[in-house]
Amino acid sequence: MNIKTAGIQSNLPPKTIRYYEDINLIRPTRAENGYRDYSVQDIHRLRFLQRARSLGFTIEECRHLLSLYDNKNRASADVKAMTLEKIDQVDRKIEELNALRATLFHLAQNCHGDGRPDCPIIETLAGEAH
Amino acid sequence: MNIKTAGIQSNLPPKTIRYYEDINLIRPTRAENGYRDYSVQDIHRLRFLQRARSLGFTIEECRHLLSLYDNKNRASADVKAMTLEKIDQVDRKIEELNALRATLFHLAQNCHGDGRPDCPIIETLAGEAH
DNA sequence: GTAATGTTTCCAGTGACTGGAATGTCAAGA
DNA sequence: TCTTGACATTCCAGTCACTGGAAACATTAC
Numbered sequence A, B: 001m002n003i004k005t006a007g008i009q010s011n012l013p014p015k016t017i018r019y020y021e022d023i024n025l026i027r028p029t030r031a032e033n034g035y036r037d038y039s040v041q042d043i044h045r046l047r048f049l050q051r052a053r054s055l056g057f058t059i060e061e062c063r064h065l066l067s068l069y070d071n072k073n074r075a076s077a078d079v080k081a082m083t084l085e086k087i088d089q090v091d092r093k094i095e096e097l098n099a100l101r102a103t104l105f106h107l108a109q110n111c112h113g114d115g116r117p118d119c120p121i122i123e124t125l126a127g128e129a130h
Numbered sequence C: 001g002t003a004a005t006g007t008t009t010c011c012a013g014t015g016a017c018t019g020g021a022a023t024g025t026c027a028a029g030a
Numbered sequence D: 001t002c003t004t005g006a007c008a009t010t011c012c013a014g015t016c017a018c019t020g021g022a023a024a025c026a027t028t029a030c
Helices: A003-010 A014-022 A040-054 A059-070 A076-109 A120-126 B003-010 B014-022 B040-054 B059-070 B076-109 B120-125
Strands: none
Touching: A003 A014, A003 A040, A014 A040, A040 A059, A040 B120, A059 A076, A059 B120, A076 A120, A076 B076, A076 B120, A120 B040, A120 B059, A120 B076, B003 B014, B003 B040, B014 B040, B040 B059, B059 B076, B076 B120
């Protein structure tokens, strides 16, 4: 299977698939003409990567997950621990964004938003008392 | 004022301050020995940058905000529009993260998390039916 | 005088791709 | 058969916002 088809099957752009090969996440064989040739197993790995990445796992975490995927004797505890850690990270990020949103909202509410030059948002950024 | 003091005053590492100079966000004068010399106005700009960055504005948005900060005839409507747009972006990001968290949580809940090799998280990433 | 600290410039690396150029291969239609 | 267009290859560079490190020079403290 050529790279474009592999991309459609895995929902990844060809550029990304070549990149994943560069960093040794996948090793397709080559056809006689030098084209990459993706097997069904390769597609499974690519789909796995696409899903794990879209769930916010980093490339290195994906590499680890793939090694667990390859390992028939893996312990599900390892995978669960990674997932729980990822949930913690997501929770922290959500908290940060909520605080950020509150600050921005407060700034926007105090800005009259017309053509007058005085602007509480700029003043706050500049650190002026208000 | 030397760069380290400027960094302390603005809560930015010296490396970052030099970087901001590289990309023309700030232009300190130079002392006779070649050291950068930061004025009080420079510190204001740096603090402004630090605050705007920590509120999630990109460097290019900061550049724009700084030009509004410099411009005594700016319209506060411009600044408010940027802030509201940023709030929208933050809202979208929070939504994404909430969905992501729900998926991860669902996966973790269905994983027994012990030494057995079968793992619903891996199976889901691999796209297997469950 | 010397050691520690601070400053300079420059180059390279991060993460995870993405864009583009130059070149080669293949399949379909006139 | 020729040509056109879609697809493939490699390699280099750029993204964003820094960050790390090396080599060399300046200043400060003891």
